Amino acid sequence: MDRIAELLWQRLRDPAVRLVLAASAAAALAVVCLVGWSAQPDRFSRGFAPAQPIPFSHRLHAGSLAIPCQHCHSGADRSRSAGVPSLEICMGCHKVTRIKSPPIRKLASLYESGGSLAWKRVHSLPGHVFFDHRPHVSAGIACQTCHGPVQDMAVLRQDMSLRMSHCLSCHRDPKAALPAGSAIARGPENCYACHR
Amino acid sequence: MAEPIEPDLSRREFLGVLGASAALAAGCSRPDRGEIVPFDKRPAGARPGNADLYASAFQEGLSAYGVLVKTREGRPIHVQGNDKHPSCAGKTSLRAMADIMGLYDPGRLRRPLVKGRPASWDQARGRLLSDLLGARAERRPVLLMTNALLSPTRRALVAALGKALPGLKHAVREPACGGAEAAALKACYGDARRPRLRLDRAKVMLALEVELLSGDRPEEIKGFAANRGEGSMSRLYAFEAGMSLTGANADHRVPWKPSRAAALGFALARALHQSGRPLPAGVADSVLAGFDLEALAKEQGADPALLRALAEDLKRAGSSALVVAGPALPPQAHAAAFLLNTMLGAEGSTVDASISPPAEELAGDEESSRFLLEAAQGRFAAAVFWGVNPAYAFPDAALWDSSAAAIPLKARIGRTLDETARACDIVLPEHHWLESWNDFEPSSDLLLLQQPAVAPLYDTRQGDDVLLDLLRGLGGGAPLDYRSYLMERWRREVQPASSLLPFERFWSSALHDGALRREAASRPPRRLDGAAVTKLARQTGAPAASGFELILSPGANVFDGRYADNGWLQELPDPVTKLSWGNAVCVSPADAVRLGLADGDIVELSAGGVEVELPAVVQPGQAPGTLGAALGYGRRAGSVAAGVGVNLFPMLAGSGAAGLLLPDTELQKTGCRTALPFIQRHHKMEGRDIARSITLAKSRQPRLTHSKDLATLYPPRKFPKHKWAMAVDLSLCTGCQACAVSCQSENNVPVVGAERVLEGREMHWLRVDRYYEGPAENPKVLLQPMMCQQCDDAPCETVCPVAATNHSDEGLNQMAYNRCVGTRYCANNCPYKVRRFNFFEYNAQTPESRRLAFNPEVTVRPRGVMEKCTFCVQRIQEAKAAARSAGRALRDGDIEPACAAACPAGAIVFGDLKDPASRVSRLAARGRGYRVLEELGVKPSVTYLADLSNPAGDRDAS
Amino acid sequence: MPATASRKDFLKGLAGLWAGLGALAGGAVIGWKDVFSSRRQPAPRRLKPPPHSVKRDG
Structure with a gap:
């Protein structure tokens, strides 16, 4: 048991080993956090x-x-x-109101062409x-x-x-x-x- | 000692990079909650979030049933019965409910094929039409093979096509219908019309080798259930070789060889005659002299006293008696049944031929063989196969192959690339019935309308439209589409002359209801031809065959194979054997012992030179010397169907086959074994009174429950507003499993496949358990629908480590899928084993088209989550919200779980125990009521009413 | 065993460490893909209602 502990302690002396251990721990932590964060319901x-x-x-x-x-x-x-509301509801008024404004023209052209408006x-x-x-x-x-x-x-x-x-x-x-x-x-x- | 290695990146810099990348990742991902796309123009009445209902009709073979199709966001998601159907009133065939999956079958053809290559409709139709025109010019015949039409409009169309194409030979094939009954009807009545069976009028019934109570016969089940209560109780005798649901529900079931069914019938006729009933004209006493009840009883090992009691009961019932012979029996047995019904006065009462629709000439195997022989000789210029699948179902595969090869142009109108489509040059993809227009005449006093519930999913056409188009091409005047053709006929012939409505109103109203009652043209009652009966009686004698008598019946769920690609119907077990995903041959316990057979042993059956190998099942109650097996398996096409089970249609080609009965079959062990995917493996109740049956006489005894005696550690629960509960009447339940199909459809219950079923991992929330009690030679059979009992003191709730299951204040055991981590301790604790675990991603692996059938009101469960019956909580919540919006209180009957809505017998009742006037409260208080495993003290919310049996000698059939 | 590590031992250890990390990362990737592939699927698409059929009211 002591030999193993001795061995491990020896390893830790090496800065390369220390770096790799720290980096991998950080990476693992980052992965866990990232996965956990993504799986959470929308925080925004x-x-x-x-x-x-x-x-x-x-x-x-x-x-x-x-x-x-x-x-x-x-x-x-x-x-x-x-x-x-369906576009028809919007057009109920906007067939006549504000028909020159660009958003209404966009609305009207979508309605005429049978395209879909994705809110x-x-x-x-x-x-x-x-x-x-x-x-x-x-x-x-x-x-x-x-x-x-x-x-x-x-x-x-x-x-x-x-x-x-x-x-x-x-x-x-x-x-x-x-x-x-x-x-x-x-x-x-x-x-x-x-x-x- | 190693030299320290200097890192390229200092610690500080490294952490900095790590942090920056995380921040970048966080900053870059903008939450996107998706989009809402409203209608351009909202169709009137369409409301996302609310379901739409369309009335329609489902046809299968010689029957048609009304349905209501529930759609959400344009998608049909559930099929139920049509409340406006006069006799079925809200109930429908099990297969109508299951066939919604046919609409979404990923194997559906999406465009025409010519010689195996995708083609346009113009190309495909053009080829077919030009060949038909050529055939007409050369005066060569054309073969049209279809299923039964059952539709007056379709019949008119085919007739018109026949006029435009004089060489047209129309063969109607229903492979699962044996020809014996039609032959007997024609011989004895001169008319092949099938009468309607009025089980609701029958007090004594004799079922000879016939299945009357399966899920595809909702009308019969409903009629039967009308007389299975304390108020009015019938008596059912079943004489059969295999165990059917009819036999399972019978008050007396007698194992009986099918070859001796006719003899039994004539012996009963003789007994009736001896006790005073006159014989009909043309039947002499001497004809029946050779049939003796006592001798027959001894020969078949039955109790002579029982047969005498049967004769007595029949005589006493008179016009309330009903004798039915099954499709597998030879014409002699049918003649005997006709004779009995006539002598008893049942003709016109329990057997009603007055409203039968016109009979369709079914081309049996013999006649079809003649057509195919002609085809093999090169006689036909072309052939059109619409709906039928002879490449699979025609018994003589060699004849089919040679005929198909000799027909220059073969066209197929169908939905999938099945065995027949693969053999055809032109494949025209067809609408599903949920996309189609038609009318059906199941009886002459009723017209059912079929209308689409959804616009066609793919580039398909209705088969009728294809024919209409050909008719136009051949020069027959015809409207542009079948819908117009249908409306025209209705305008001309269906709308009564006395109707004051404009046609459009009449038509809309008919489509709205889905069913139209009509004045049946009065017909003189049919008369039994005594000479024909005499002739058939004289042909009845003891068979000389030494082998087994094998009866082939259409699969309980897959029918004649047309539904073999439907996962729901493959996984739904046979209602008696409880075997899923395949067929097996049922062997009697005595024969099994004699031959050393056990469940799963593969045996070789040979009859008339045809040999097949399939697994055996030891079937309690099977008559010794008889075998039973199901048709409709062993398909070679279909992602679900291919390779499942064994195709037994070839056995019908063996010489000596009398329709569906093969009287001289040899059985040999092969020494091989296979694992059989049984849904239920254990048949005994082990002394625990789970499914109870009491005789009618004893039903007046004190309550069967003893809940008051039980001590409990738990404080009683309080239910302030509602306490939901169910009552299941085992006396009404026939075990048909329509409830299970409806539940699967409503609750997005996945199909797991044969491998998982072998592991016991099927997902059915509601199952029908089947128990055998008593001697294996002829056991008592008890059937019991089992679902989550919503126990007040649920043992599953206390063991969930994450509180994913707990109790609501309305009496339901709640399952929160999101919390469940999958320890499965709850399922371990459940005494009823009604909790099902998603061991794999059953639902995520569903192909996109099948996902369209999901009910959006019910979560689609992922892997790792436990699920179970919820008493259709989505329907409860919907009813509550709707009532609140309408400003009224909930009423008893507002909420109907899918199982209760589907049960043709009305055996399942749901309601509020806090309302003393509700049906469920009254049923739960009945003397017959008890709870399963009540001694455990879990306080289930489901009350079962013990099955009532009415054996002879107990008291007279009331 | 020698009191000091040789370069070979170090490299073996390092290789083992990276193999372990790789396994962890691989597991994370597979787990991520699994979690997100079985997450909420897009809602089933709307189908076109039949043009001439008559609905039940209510």
Whole structure:
């Protein structure tokens, strides 16, 4: 036993050995960190505000023009996902309004040619989360409660943390989010409510 | 001592480089959450996230069933029954549900082929049309071989084609239908129309070598289940060689050689006549003189008292009796069944021929051989094979090869490059039925409409459109597409003259419902030809053969082989043998002992000069001297099907084969063995009362459960709002396994393959267990659907080290896939063994086209994760959210798990135990109710109702 | 065994060390590929609805 310890100690005297050991330890650590980091859910949650193919402004439409949310996001009370309006909905107004501005012309040409407009997704939940808008909308929770002051956003950003702990904290004490006089005391806390 | 080596990079610099590269990596990767692409123009009613339902119809052979197709984002993901179907009301064939995988089969042909090379439709059609025109000019015949049409519009189209092409010879082939029944019908009634069986009207049934209760017969199962409760109880006698579900569910099952089935029938007729029932005109007493029940009983080793009781029961039931002979039996047995039904007054009551659709002339093996012989002599100028697969299913392979070689142009209309397609010059890829338009007439008072649930996936055409196009090319006037042709016929012939609706409204309404009831043209009741019966009776005698009597039946799941490439149907076990991924020959226990055979021994069967080798299975209840095996295996084409099982169709070519019954088969051991992928290997309950059966008389006794006696360490759970539970009535369950297919479809349950099944790693969340009790010669069979019991005190929850499984406040055992690390301790602890582990990436390896069938509401599980039945929590959550949106409370019946929705017998009921008025609450409180392994104290949420049996002598059949 | 290491021993040790690191790295690469290949697959594509069929309402 002592001989082996002696041998190892001998080896460590050599700066080359020390260098290689340190570098490999660092490399291993780096690999572990990198893999672990990549496998983590998106750390860039709040504030994520990607540039969109057409610079749609909620501040203009939902704010100044006061268009109700569900006029465009009509799925919110009848489907799991609120949905994004079809180009036809946009063209409903933009056949006549602002038709000369470049973004509208881009929109119109996409619509005419049957091309597709790919918005960059802002709010994203991982695949093991099955969120349903309906119970939240029918409970009377305002869209802004979770999506923030969308009517003030020129570029849409994720305002609220989408982490489970955040959802659970509201489920456990929803009074602030619910309208006055709501009979709901708590939201569900069991796994199956959101995970299947 | 070695010199210290100076590093090129100083420590400081090295760490700096490391840090910089990490920062660069971090900075460069921008999170991308993907894109949302909205519609350009949203189709009316389309809403991503919500399912759409289309009514349609599924045809197979001589039956058609209504379906509802659920689609999500344009993709059909689930097939269920059509609630507007008059007799099946929400139930459908097991294979209709499974065949959704046919739509997404990665082996589907995507474009036409000419001489094996991809071609355009114009090229392929052009070639075929020019050859047909040439054939017509030269007055040479053309062969058209199809499956049964069952569609009045399709029939009209083929007839029109025949007019435009006078040399057209149309042969209708259904390889799994023996010709004996049709021959007997024609001889005895002058009409090959198959009557409808009204099991719901039958109080006493005699099943002679026939399977009435399998998953492809939802109407019969539904009718049978109508009389299997305390309120109204029928009695079923089954006389058969092999064990079928009918035999398993029978109150009395008697092992009986098929060659003596006719004799039994005539002996019963004689007994009925002796006790007062008159014989129909043309049948003299003397004809039946030679048939004696007592002697027959002794000959077959059966109890004479039972046969006497059978005769008594039949006589007492009168018009509520029903006698059915199976397709493998010779015409004599069918004639005996006709005679009995007539004498009992069942004709028109339990056997209803008044609404049978027009009979299709099926070209049996003999007639097909004649066609192929002509072909071999070079008579045909061309042949079109639509749907049929004679290169696989035609018994005489040599004749097929020589015929195929002698036909100058062979065209195939089909979905995949199967055995026949490989032999053909022109291959025209066909739509799947989920992409097709048609109508079907399963009975003369009902028309089912088939409409596409999705636009065609590939560059395919509906077969009917191909024929329509040829018709146009041959000069027959025809609309541009089959849909127009169909609508025209409906406008002209189907919409009643009295209807005040404009046709478009009538048509839309019919498509919406999927089923149209009609006035059946009244027909004079059919009359039994006594002389024909007499003739057949005189031909009935004891067989001289010394060998085994082998019955070949279509595979319970793969049918005649057309579904062999469907992984779900290969992995779904035979409902009785529980063998998956292949066929085997069933041997009686007595013969097995005598020959020294065990499960897996490979034997050689020879009959009429044809020899095949396949593994043997010892089948409890199989009549000694008989064998049973399934057709539809041994395919040579198909990524899933190829090489699975043994092709037994060649055995039908052996001389002496009377349809599907081979009366003189030799069996020899080869000395080789193979491992058989059984889904269930163990048959005994080992004294643990898992599946219970009580006689009707005893069903009034006190409760079977004893939950109140059990002490427990756990505090009782509280369920504030809902307590989900299930009730499964074993008396109604026939063991058909439609529930298992529906569950697989709804919950993205993967197929694992034969190798994994051999290791016991099949993934079915819901399985039907089959137990044998009693003597192996003729055991009592108990069938029990088994799924996660959602135990209140679940032993799986307490042992998960990462709390991936726990209990919800609504009574469900929750499985969080994301937390699971795969210790599998939970599965170890489960007393019901209903937890399934993803040992490999079963789902990730699914080809892209099959992934389109996944249900987006259910996680697709990766490797390393445990899964199990969730009571279809996605359906529960959907119903709750929908009710909340609509501002109303949940009602009993709003939520139907996939298994409950699929069960043709209505044996599975789901609901809320907190609602005392719900069906499940009432069923759980029944005296017949019990829980499996209740003594363990796990408090399962599934209540089973004991099977009710109604043996003769217990009390009269009510 | 000699008290001091020879150059050959050192090189053998170094080779062994790098072999081990290589195995670790290889494992990491395979593991990475495995984790990311079996991660969330792209959602199944939307198919075209049938043009003339009539849906059930609700």
